[in-house]
Amino acid sequence: DAKTTQPNSMESNEEEPVHLPCNHSTISGTDYIHWYRQLPSQGPEYVIHGLTSNVNNRMASLAIAEDRKSSTLILHRATLRDAAVYYCILRDVNTGTASKLTFGTGTRLQVTL
């Protein structure tokens, strides 16, 4: 799987937007960009995924650079409940059955009042 690079940690104030960057300069044309997050003492949970176009869902937005070498997860209004480790993961569209998620170190997001 191609590698991703994320900042170790970020801070945000509550109710403000948060932009979590991810670099994936070796991304291949068949790699989808997935984001998962892990809240304290919980298992990871899916956030969003995309290929080329920007994506929105109820949790977040995903902005993908035109050259696809980077992407940004956007939380529009951070709350204390969004404090978690956010993982950017590449998954090949040609992946086989029961494919694994390859987690990096992620970005620890701290949200303060």
Add this chain to the structure above:
Amino acid sequence: DTAVSQTPKYLVTQMGNDKSIKCEQNLGHDTMYWYKQDSKKFLKIMFSYNNKELIINETVPNRFSPKSPDKAHLNLHINSLELGDSAVYFCASSQDLGGSYYNEQFFGPGTRLTVL
């Protein structure tokens, strides 16, 4: 309704013992996984099963033996426990869509194993 459940939540045991962790999913998925998160918080795949068949075995010591009695269950048995086995073990499941890029994985709450 719990989608992916694991028991026990905490497990404290002595070195050399044999222990099992159970996982059940009620999502109707046909693929299940075990991940290990070590003390440095690195999350790594251990095994995956599809329709009770072993698909991924990521160079895990053979003291670890997964068992899938049916599609809804994937248990992890560990023999001769060692100090280095202390970690949080997460079970996950997904609906395998024939190699789709998008088979979102649903994770359980984790089992914290402490080997003394």
